[in-house]
Amino acid sequence: MPPRSLPPSVRALGVTAVLGPTNTGKTHLAIERMVAHPTGMIGLPLRLLAREVYQRVVEKAGVEAVALVTGEEKIKPARPRFWVCTVEAMPRDLAVDFVAIDEIQLAADLDRGHVFTDRLLNRRGRAETMLIGAGTMKPVIEQLIPGVHVVTRPRLSQLLFAGDRKITRLPPRSAIVAFSVEEVYAIAELIRRQKGGAAVVLGALSPRTRNAQVEIYQSGDVDYLVATDAIGMGLNLDVDHIAFAADKKYDGHQFRKLNPAEFGQIAGRAGRHLRDGTFGTSGRSPPFESDLVEAIENHRFEPVRQLQWRNTDLDFRSVAQLLDSLNTQPTEQGLTRALIAEDMTTLEILARDPEIRALAQGRPAVERLWEVCGLPDYRKIAPQQHADLATTLYLRLMRHGRLDIDWYRSQLAALDRTDGEIDTLSARISQVRTWTFVANRPDWLPDPEHWQGVARLVEDKLSDALHERLASRFVDRRTSVLMRRLRENAMLEAEVTTTGDVLVEGQHVGMLQGFRFTADPKAGGPEAKALNMAAMKALASEIEARAARVVLAGDDAFVLSHDGLLRWIGEPVARLVAGEKAIEPRLRLLVEEHLAGQAREQVEARLQLWLRNHVTRLLGALQLLEEATTLTGIARGIAYQAAESLGVLERAKVAEEMKALDQEGRAALRLLGIRFGAFHLYVPSLLKPAPRALAAQLWALKHGGPELSGLDDIAHLAASGRTSFPVDKAVPKGLYRAAGYRVCGERAVRVDILERLADLIRPAIAYRPGLTQGTPPTGAADQDGFVVSGAMTSLVGCAGEDFASILRSLGYVSVKRPGPAIT
Template sequence: MTKQKDTSSPFASLAGLADALKSEAQEAEERARRKAREEALKAAEREALARKDADGSKDGARRSPLFDDQGRDDGFAGIEAELLRHAEELKAADGNGTHGQASGPENRSPPRSDIPSQSAPQSKSKTPLKARSEAAQPRKSRSETLRDQEALKAPGWVDDFGSLAAHPKTTGRVHAILGPTNTGKTYMAIERMVSHSSGIIGLPLRLLAREVYGKVVQRVGPELVALHTGEERIVPKSARYHVCTVEAMPAYVDVAFVAIDEVQLAADFERGHVFTDRILHLRGREETLLLGAATMKPLIQHLLPDAMITSRPRMSQLTYMGSKKLSRLPRRSAVVTFSVNDVYAIAELVRRQKGGAAVVMGSLSPRTRNAQVELFQNGDVEHLIATDAIGMGLNLDLDHVAFAAEKKFDGFQHRRLTAAELAQIAGRAGRHTRDGTFGVTGRVAPFEDELVEQLETHVFQPIKMMQWRNRLLDFESYSDLIASLEMAPGKVGLTKSLPASDLQALELLYKNRDIQRRACDPERLKLLWDVCQVPDYRKIAPTNHAELIGILFQQLDDRGVLSRDWLAAQIAYADRIDGGIDTLAHRIAHIRTWTFVANKKGWLDDPLLWQEKTRAVEDRLSDALHERLTKRFIDRRTSVLMKRLREKAMLEAEITPTGDVLVEGQHVGQLQGFRFAPDVSAEGNDAKAIHAAAQKVLSVEFESRSEKIAGAANDQFLLSGDGLLRWQGAPIAKLVAGDSILKPRLMVLADEGLTGAALENVQSRINLWLNNHINLLLQPLVDLSSAEELDGIAKGLAFQLVENLGILDRRKVSEEVRSLDQDARASLRKFGVRFGAYHIYIPVLLKPAPSTMLVMMWALHHGGLEQDGIVEVPQLSASGRTSIPVNESIAPELYKTVGFGVYGKRAVRIDILERLADLIRPLLSWRPTEDASEPPEGVMDRGFTVTVAMTSLLGCAGEDFSTILRSLGYRLERRKVEMTPEEKAAAAENEASGDEPKAASENAEVASEETSPQKDAGADEAVETASADASAEGAEAPTEAVSDAATGAQSEAGAEDAAEEEKWIEIWRPGGRGERRPNPHGGRQKPSGNKEGRGGKGGKRGGPRGEGGPKGGDRNGQNRGRPDKGRGKPRDQAPRKPEKVADPDSPFAALAALKADLDKSK
């Protein structure tokens, strides 16, 4: 039976401590061995350089027509060959057992059966390099030696490059061509590459790689050119020329020609280590070109001392133009900023001011970017809004570069661009021998003189450091891999790069225990590192990207390939073209990840299928994004017109049947009648040229339209409420004031193109139509104005009616009306004049059509047609409403023009007021008869009370109705009505039973409207009005005057004792001995004396004669309604009903008797 180990014993603790110490010792030994190996390699490198400098042999250098007679060899190529030889020697020594091994057998690695045995002839004497290596480095096992050799070879993409992915047997000279932009460096590299039998060129951007690929295809044909980017592979079987992004270049390639563009990016914190690696190690058999800025010259001379350096001057001059507003930027300008939001904002502004702009950003797909650049290149737009992506070799037809920002976020901090970086962007201005300019916008302070001098002379501070990361990675363990990645360069001019996204993803993933368990051997660890190379296109967060990397690694580790269903779901997420610009840009970034994955060899079971799918999705998204960018930032009409104007071509214009004016097929405005209304967005610097082109067809159209109007029928014209005369819906004239209110004029609305006989024909025809229109709608007024049969007072009244557009207040002309005899009245009635109780008016003019015309005619002489109510007030005539609330912003006279009189807060139709007078007149004239017939509803003591018929007729009640009556000259009396014993008993009964007391009275007439707080307030006001009327007449009121305080006290008393509640009744009577004119302020009288209100002349004492109305007095000024002229005594002559006797058997009668007994006992 096996004895279990006691973990709690002290011996177990000691055993654990011993294991920990042993593991730590092994790790220390491994670190010492790795450090010794690094030192040996560095020593070998230094010795090789020293030996090359000593003998100065140049026999291995091949000469090229490009170079001079000083053919130089590449020192680093010799170092690589020496290191390979050294690795072969170490391998042979390890195989023959002559090399030392580790101390214990447990540290020895078994020989790998999958790697064939290789041996090299052993030299009889050790070379100095080998001797120094063996003296300084501990002995390595066979597995370590093979790993070093395998890392040095680094075959790269064997499937893409085939036999080219290998070390070249010989290396040609290195030539660095340095200089500013517009020196033709990239063009020269293309020419040199196609002159060789094979070649490869590395470019900094996928966009630029696509552009160069197209140019090489044009030179040699598509079957000989391959394209390699992280997201795109085009590899013909017979390809000899390879166009790549720098990251996609293999570690080694056996081609005749190698070129690396924009080598100054080796100093970039994020991507610099990749450029540095290609600069130091990638060579062509015959020729190697390094292209970039002159700031790289010192570093290249130091790191590559045998390289030949050629400086190329700029072909054109670059001049600083200072600060310019965006609205004043010259044509063919690019505005550069470093924020996507700023790019969008500036593009919107340029669109409004210049008609549109193209947008170029590094995050755009090549398809979208090329479509946007094409808009700029072919002249559809004159401005380009871009990030610093245009500084990376993109060839654009630019004349001016304007900086809208000088600071950017480089991934670590917001910093100002260096002079060299500014020059890289500003140098895009001016192509070939055409000079260019640069400057700033109003958002950026002007550049300093020193900076301007540097940019114009292209003299900058040299780059002092290149970013470097070890390429010889150790996949034996995670710690070995991290240690090899963090190795320092150990050479002046190189600095260890900051952790890139692949290293960040690796460190985050290895915290996961499942990842640690899976990446437990070199093969899987290398797979994990390969997956970490997937770029973070989405830029969401490092943890989010690491999570995606982990999923990819787990699927590849489990299945060997990615799941089809899972990958299809990820692609489907991005396969949508709805949404805005930002949404589409996010989806493009998402699909770029899967495009990169689809182009990885061995990750998918059918890579060609997935490459086609991802490419199709990216193309759809790119087209949709280009459409959104164009729609948002480019006015297509303006861009087409501007292009034709720059070509100095004759613009073709036409007018559609609907009046749209088209120039070159683009809508530039609308022809409305005889006026051309240009589109707002068509206005600008070139608006005159557009208008000139449009005028060619407008003049012909004006002649045609004038002939049509001259022969048009009357029903083709329409005078709208805004005073515009329209023909076929288009305004052609405007109503203006004439010599008199009945004679307005029409002014033709036309551009300068309508002149001469055409203008006269139009004016004559519309004048004829206007005269006919006024005669048709306002025939009674027209006839009154020219009536010859009227004379005397009748003619004067007719003149006043015409001036007041058919409505007169009768009280204002009461004297003239009394003076009219029956013949004069009859003559006026022949013209439709009606003599009402309150107004003299012409009823036919109250209809909607005449009212609309009258409103415009009145407004032309009183403030114009733009005042409030011109459109709303004429609609009252057709609304059918008898009264409406008054809008204080509308003049009262405007209401009167359409037949509505303003009384307080309401406007009432004057014909409805006459019908109200017809209801009131019988109530005032009723007298008791001998047959004791019942009086009509509303009769009260030779006055009247408001009835339901009255309020229904006017559509209002309460204080509004009272205000109308006061304005018409009636006065109010409020009379208290005593409750009968029966009513008091009923009220007490209701109070005892909890019901509300009834307000009905059997022996008093009441108004039809129920009492409300608002009505009580109106009653108080009526009391004050009645008091004022009484004092004006010099007599006391015949009713009891009640103040506000008294009314409030009575209300409180009524609340306390329902049995003692008092009732009030409102009685309306005609005005006193003097007629009062209506007061628009609610009927209140002014505090100052008024002779008319006090009586005054006898002519104004009574109501109108013979025409009805309030009959408050006779011709002699006597008041028939007050024959007794009593003062201070209530007048109650209405017959009273006999009091009802209470039932003696009722409980209320018993209560009343008990109360009487109590009163007697007191």
């Protein structure tokens, strides 16, 4: 297959880069240029924006002439002339006269940048290609596309800084920008109470919901719009003022402050065409520095130096060769290897599955595997969970050629319901998007166009329901700022911020952590009782809303810390307590009285499910040992003891049983993962840091609780991969064993390392000069002795007296004698 990549020498043919700040008419110019050609295609960064541009092109060329192609939606007339696509969904095998790529500065984005880089370097129109984006791209575009024609366009209106204002004092026709769903909802609720209502725009909204929300803003039904940075990508709204309610966002890898160019991209949405706009700060955002204000007002930002790149000339001869080709490094200046993306992570997981490897033989099978790995994780779940869905799809496709329509129908039917609140509906729409994507693959389903229509109907129904919930002004449905008014001489307002601060009339009265309220001792005075009453009223609906979010949360939202607390997005919601068996712990909810009845039961069920899955994922081998019905007699007894010992059983404790254990029993135990060492019976797969840390925690629960001395230190040392470390005499030996270590003199030695040490000593002792054939092993000596070697001390990570104490604990006696080891 010929390479798709263009050499630098031909990249500039027919290419014009139109660069400049927002509100320069770049996208409008691209649309005008496209419709002037017989055929054309434009790639856009967002599905929402693609929908908007599609409508504009339809108005100019007619519905029969325009196709819309996104990952989840296809509108394809019989003979389209123009194609409006998301950048990822741009057809690769379609030759057209005109091609435009919008928002090319996203080529520097860590997640999606490599796709934009590929399109701007390699996707060309027969007659004309237009690259549209920020002026910061000029140096790197000129470097990577030698000879490119660059046109810069000035902003059509002025953009001015308006300073800091409270959210409740922002002028009409303002858009308030936050960077999380929770913050958006909190601000929208605050504006609803003070100003009568706000529209909400999130990148995750379906086009139908987003359009309905925008309509209530554009029509003047509400004067305020609360949005994420999705509005920074070309959505054209009648906004006079942009207010930043925060200056940090989570970019998929870390929480970080926006860079000046990102601030400029969003602020530029104020003041469209010839109408000037303003921007400023509000809410929790700190005031802007003067340098940042000047950069935004004058559109002067640091140029982009490097673009994210991933090889697109893929080798589909085998899975291994596909992975190798994906790992190819760029050879041109200005390009950097992109981080491992979602599709590649899925591929790496699937490549470890023996069943997948057996089926993925030959180019067509490997191409299909890569196609399946491209399924986006709309649900934002753990990589392994997403890979499980991809595995199911691939196996069904490879075994049957296409997906079974009854199975596909059942997946959609389970989501075809409009009950539930905003978070529930949003989660349901995310799942429907997955099945919409599946329906839009050309050969995954019989009659794909029919199923695309079915999936779209379900999404539209859910989208309408979500719009209704959003338009109801967030009454008792928000997950942040929730106020209740008391009428005692004055109107008192209470709110719970997104950080858990409980405020009444702006006064801090306590904190809500998880489901527990802790009063602030500094809050007091004559009004303290009224303030606390207002706070508690606010907490009732907030706790209920949090419960709903916990029930819907993915597994990655929960973390079990060493102190025994189960945290949901950092907030403690339950404490680990001992069960009847060490590997069957339970959870005790940390809740206020406001969480009761069905909501409490649902939260408890969700957390218990997570805990069971967590224990099974890390210590499932112990459950197999305990439930091994195929074992009988001595073998079953040993397996049960190994499980009770959390996967590390001292051999001396079962010495008599081991003597009587036959070969058949040994083989059966080996099949269950047990390894027979000189000092221990253990399960090697459970010696990784995460299983051992959990095992130590469960042991501590049964022998003193999470406050047991040394638990944190031992868990940290075990996670560091240390083969041995000094012993703390105050820490019980059982805790060391549960963490995968054995106390040997002054050191705690990891049990598998101890067995490897025994493997080095054993041949050295067995060697007999003149009788044993071959070269003497390292450390060999006369009679029944051995000499300590560098390999032994290096393996254990200590020497001298510490190493000697390990040997003494194992029963060896140190003897010094003159002369060579072997005489």
